[in-house]
Amino acid sequence: MRRTILVILAALVAVIALGSAVIATGGDSSTVTRPRLERSLTTTFTNLYVTTAHLRGRDITAASLNAQAMCDKAGAENKDIGPGGDWNCLMSWTDPEVPMPPEGYGKFELNVHSNDCYTAGGPSKLTGFLTMTDTQGRVVTNPLFEFDGCFDADSDNTPTGVVYPSLLAVASTVVTPDSNGNASLQVTCGSGDQGCSGTIAVAAGDTNLGTMPIDLAEESTTTVPLPGKVPTSASEITFTVHARTGFGPLSPVTLPVQAP
């Protein structure tokens, strides 16, 4: 009995020693890296896009699609390495029938496992819904809606150099001033390179309320106070975004004023 306990204890000690040695060497040894993911995702996506196009009766070649991706793990301060469900990949491709949105890319959400396999889901505006109708009128699973892929842990790990700007957006849907006329606006900055910065000009009808500077890290949300007091008579406020880094809305955003 004592022998058994000793053996179990020795095994436990060995496991703990090995585990702490591994943790001490750091978590950067992961084979899940940004360049590998970017290359694998574009290859898998391209192959599936061509297959899906054939199902729809269209003829597209992989070369004409020219898919490119930029991947990013969980915000600005995290290193882009290691498995997790917090990988975002921005991908652009060329299909005359499916134009890209103004920012030039679609956002894919990836769940990457430690075994170098991942599941990716794309924007359904660009890649379609769970099922689709093929040329023979049958309802089939849309291969692009969600897809799995695996990559080689020994594959090329040099950066691809593909970057896309973050999408800067106004998140508030109404402006709610307090009794003194002070109000604030919520803005978000999506995943992308370098975050979002610039200015937002605020106007209530013809009255200029001034401009406010913004500077956000990627994948973050902030609430900025409006530079001037909202006039009591105002029913709408117009925000004109000038993005220096990041991609802002092209036309001014008009929000209704909600009485306090």
Add this chain to the structure above:
Amino acid sequence: MSATTTSPLNTVEATSDTTRRAGLFAPLRWEVRKLRAQYRAKAVLLGAVVLPIIIVVVIHGQSRPPKDTLFGRFATVNGFALALLVLGFAAQWVIPLLTAVVAGDIFASEDQHGTWKTVLTRSTSRGSLFWAKTLTTAGFAVLVLVVLATATIASSVLIVGHQPLIGLSGQTIPATEALRLVALSWAVMLPPMLGFTCLAILLSVWSRNPAVGIAAPVVIGMVMQLVGAVGGVEAIRPFLLTTPFEAWHGLFADPRFTGPLSQGLLTSAAWCALSLGAAFAMLRRRDITGG
């Protein structure tokens, strides 16, 4: 000329060779005979035939595919995808269990029945008895894997169909190539499976308890799977015996990669050598005098 001079040597070698072979062959025949009489081994083989067929029929009847597992997305409409889905599931704990049922019991049952003295008084050494038991379990592992793989692949292809398969780089794999790759994927389960066989033998010898010999490898396998899935400790993944169970993924990528396969072969061989070495040392030095 040289044949006449070396002929006495040859005779000596031949005789020693035959005695050694007989020394291993007799207990091997006996162990196989004992295994064939075992109700449990027959039940495992029967299960390896029947269970995959049931699983295939049930999954084929589902309206929603099991998307959480690799190849699950197309499992209800593609026979090859379904065979690979079953493979991924089997690797989690079914394969370690199937081999441990025999390997975890073959040494410990002698303790349980108090028959060590009886078998060792037959003119066989501990060494040849050890290798006879090990070979028997390895042979059973191969047999049960072949049966399980054949039942799974045949039933999925016959029931669901043999459509072209979408691989892990999004490429379309033609049916004949897909069949070859699916069979190969099942075949490369053998090294880690034999690794678990050796581990079960070690636990069987060490614990002298069939329950430990059968259950512990399965539990250890699940713990290794859990550790392997945790982020941040990926440096130990190559040393885990469960990692080779996922090495087949590379066969379905484009370009194909086989690094994990050769790494898995090394890992499995190392686990097997260490386990068998420890088990053999324990058995050799054990004092077998009691019941």
